[in-house]
Amino acid sequence: MTLFDPPAPLPERLRPRTVAEVVGQSHLLGPGRPLTRLLQSGRLGSLILWGPPGVGKTTLARLIAAEVGAHFIPLSAVSAGVKDVREAVTEAERLRGRGQRTILFLDEIHRFNKAQQDALLPHVESGLLTLIGATTENPSFEVNPALRSRARTLVLEALTQEEVRSLLDRALTDPRGLPGVTASDEALDLLARLAEGDARRALGTLEVAATLTNPVTPEAVTEAFGRHLPAMDKNGEDFYNLISALHKSVRGSHVDASLYWLARMLEGGADAHYVARRIVRMASEDIGLADPQALRLCIAARDAMEFLGSPEGELALAQAVVYLALAPKSNSVYVAWKKVRKAVQEGETLPVPVHLRNAPTSLMRAQGYGQGYAYYFDDPEGSFAQNYLPDGVSLDLYEPTGEGWEARVAERWRKLQAAHGEGQE
Structure with missing residues (x-):
């Protein structure tokens, strides 16, 4: 190994070699569990692995291919296209003539557009390709119904702090890991908490921290980890779940929860201007005429956000959210508007x-x-x-x-x- 041939990153070196080495996902891999039964039966169909980052989607796909003795073709939907799918089909046809099945692993399958996903359909349906798609996004929204109906969706869960901690311990004892490196219990506990169930991030941070000091200390973990940003996919389900939580907390008059979800969104990188628009909507939908001043204040908060930008303008949004949470609530105008729109859409167009x-x-x-x-x-x-x-x-x-x-x-x-x-x- 030379300077120009560096070792693989720690998460790659510690990738499980057998299903028995997998940490977490016991709801899928335990005795009698769905994936265990599929592997034991040998009748593996196409799968969609849905779960947060760093929980083992790629690892599971590789292990499944090894367990069933299939040829494994990995593609990333970020860079692959229909041409790559055609090449995989050609290779699968060649191998089928030798009696070998092919698993096509498509990472971030949600990045494939409708046409690209449709290109997979006939080959998945014929059984030429066994598709294993991995995604952090809800397949119900991001994967075509036709493709989704031909694959079984398995939901992977974020690792617990205890499971992440066990992986960190393994990294310090496994010859493939960080031989000669030690870490305090406080440092490992801190890293297990900060990783938020992401094994890849935990191991990568440990590797960086080990270059700063040995034994690894909590201070080294903090420096290696960098600024802690709450996990949030700015265009996916997480984002809309946070918006939903904020809206429902305001509606439920829970001030602290409203501030918490607002902070989660803004610290996670949400567009503050979009958040401001949603807050204005809350003023009309849930406060309404119970407090006519609420809408004015929220418009003012939106204008302050436009004028000041982040982070200064975020305080105005926090002020508006607290006001809305404390305000009396009325959805009477919202309900009336829904009724009248339905009446207009379904009724006759009568003259004035x-x-x-x-x-x-x-x-x-x-x-x-x-x-x-x-x-x-x-x-x-x-x-x-x-x-x-x-x-x-x-x-x-x-x-x-x-x-x-x-x-x-x-x-x-x-x-x-x-x-x-x-x-x-």
């Missing part, structure tokens, strides 16, 4: 009543536009008595809640309904 029509020209006035309209300030009773909806249309949309400002106007709303002859039995 003649007395409500605009009459800017003499021709329109001659046709009766605007005639019979009772102007409220001239004739309040007549104004209430006239019809404001198309003929034959009856709607019951808005129902004020008993919270905040809306509670104060609820009585006025009931009087207006009575005056318009609505809400009557």
Whole structure:
């Protein structure tokens, strides 16, 4: 080995050589578990391995191929295309003539577009290729239904702190690992916690920390790890789960949880301007007329974010989130708007009543536009008595809640309904 032929990274050197060496995923690999039964039966079909980074998706795919004696073709959807799939098909056809099956491993399968995924279909369906796709994204959203129906999805879980710790211990004792390196229990415990279930990151950080000091200390782990950024895929399910958690915490009036999820998003690299837009939406959807000032404050927070940028503008978003969480809640306008949109989409397109029509020209006035309209300030009773909806249309949309400002106007709303002859039995 020379300077120009460096050793493989520690995670690669410690990659399990047998299924027995795999740490974690006991729900798939334990006695009687799904993957164990598949391997024992020898009737392996196509699989999609879905799970977070660093939990062994690639390792499992390699071990599965070895267990069933299949030829293994690894591709990454980041760099591969239809041409690479065709080459894999050609190789699989050649090997099938010798009686050998082929497993095509497609890492980050969610990066393949619809056309690229469709190119796999006939070869997976015919059995020429046994596909094992790996993805960190929810296959329900990212993998074509036709391909998904031909593969079994197995969900991999993040490793526990105890499982990560066992891998770190292995790295210090296995000849393939870091011979001669020691580490304090505090350092290993810290690294197991910071890794958040990602074995690859834990081992890579340990290798870097070992170059800083031996024995490895907590300070070396912190330096090697760098800034701790909460895990979040900015375009995937994690991102939308965090948005959902933030929205539901605000709706549930839980201030601390609202701040926590906001921080998780912003520290994880979410677009603060997008977050600001979602906060404005919350002000309309869940606070509404219970506190009409909420929308103004959230618009101001969005403007402050635009003006200041990150990180200064994030404080304005935090202020808005706390205000929304503390505010009285009303979704009455939100519910009314959904009802009326459905009514408009599903109902007839009826003409505007003649007395409500605009009459800017003499021709329109001659046709009766605007005639019979009772102007409220001239004739309040007549104004209430006239019809404001198309003929034959009856709607019951808005129902004020008993919270905040809306509670104060609820009585006025009931009087207006009575005056318009609505809400009557």
